[in-house]
Amino acid sequence: MHTINHLLALWAELPELLRTLVWILIITIGVILCVAFLTLWERKVIGWMQLRRGPNRVRIFGLLPGLGQPFADVFKLLSKEVVVPADANRVLFRLAPALALVPALAAWAVIPLSPALVLSNANAGLLYLLALSSMGVYGIILAGWASNSKYAFLGAMRSAAQMVAYEIAMGFALVGVLMAAGSMNLGAIVRHQEGGFLAWNWFWLFPLLVVYFIAGVAETNRAPFDVAEGESEIVAGFHVEYSGIAFALFFLAEYANMILISALTAVFFFGGWLSPFAGYPGVGATFLADPSFFWLGLKVFVFLFLFLWFRATFPRYRYDQIMRLGWKALIPVTLVWIGVEMLMSVVHIGPWARPWFH
């Protein structure tokens, strides 16, 4: 106990810049490790759904068959050569994977991980997230163009149009969240959902939740919206020419984005680090009602499972149907619900019944 206190005192004495850098490092490595095990979990889950075993050879310390698979994959990819195609644009070809990954990691700066822990308590956190997620598309477009390959270019074009379309639906869904919270600070958005399972935004903003999550799946180019890769038509889409660690970076970016969208769904619609039992008799007084990182983690895990479940279940959308769904179904739904929210705020029900809104 004495040593821990001593270490904490030492930590507090470090300059703020250094402490921030350490936190950035911890969060980044945490996300990357989550990505590693998410790939394994995905293969396991889809395996079980298809009555297979999934990866079950590589062990760590003889524990749990398959647990070492992510590391085996990483070391294999690291040791492979990165082939730059003839007549490819060498600078952009190498820059593109980094451009895809950086926004996915940088977005974690404003996500409140627990009541006390957020790297940057920015006022405009929600806008910052929207801006960053809109920048992720550059990695894909540039990869497709710089590869000097028809398939890659087709994938990039598909992805660009798709992401621009679904960003609008996503943005409108977040406008609804913004109206319910009265703030763009993510910590404030979570705190304004306080008070048990039914007080969270999902209940009053249910259509927006559906739109947000569907748009999130489309933004990450995941099945059933993964036409940017569309292996049955364009081989592997935008990353067809990438090999080795450059390919691994795209992979990392896609999975980091999945975790990000799951975390954001939890923060915006499911009360982030709030406990679902808060305010209910019985458990309401126990440790289960305390807000903590554990609850956020649990929610993120559930949404990640949805991503995997979708992939194992749905066949890929046709491209014109993707566009139709985005523009003609999701965006009108958000617009209507923003109107409904206006009415709710006038008559003071739901989130607008709270005293601080008057």
Add this chain to the structure above:
Amino acid sequence: MHPIGEGETVLVEILFYFFATLLVAGALGVITARNPVFSALFLVFSFVNSAAIWLLMGAEFLAIVLVLVYVGAVMVLFLFVVMMLDINLAELRRGFARFAWLGWLTALALVAEITAVVWRHGLGALDAGRGFAGEPADYSNTLQLGKVLYTHYAYPFELAAVLLVIALVAAIALTLRHRPGLKTQDVGKQVGVRAADRLRIVKTSAEKRA
């Protein structure tokens, strides 16, 4: 955004000159790059750097919206178009010497205007480290902007919105063509299709195992 303290002014100043240098370099890149895709990317780079400078001044809303709208949407579509263009560079370059004087004239006019503004207000107005005076600790740029936009400037704001919608409708109306004999899918029919319309289940007697 918290107000900038005395100790941080030096750091902010260094950051300002850093981003400003990158911004100027990026802007030069836009006009000197041979490949139009690179020009567009340099423009993106310039946008990001000017957003960073705005952020240093405490204009977080404008900074983020610049990235969100211009970098995230406008330039993506721009790149989309530029990448698909079949550009003959020699063709584009042909009038360069002939119209160069026009370019120089425009550039000179711009420089003269900027110099005039700086001259009038003095160099002190450009001091990057100062930000805006008298911001309380919980100052929210976004909130203030929203309040002003939807009260004092509500009418011009809505007018601008209507103007944009008109432009949008006009652009679509001008490019919308109905070619005769074009085969399109009737989405309503596709959505409304039932398994019974397409699928016939036939009962067959099981084969005896040999």
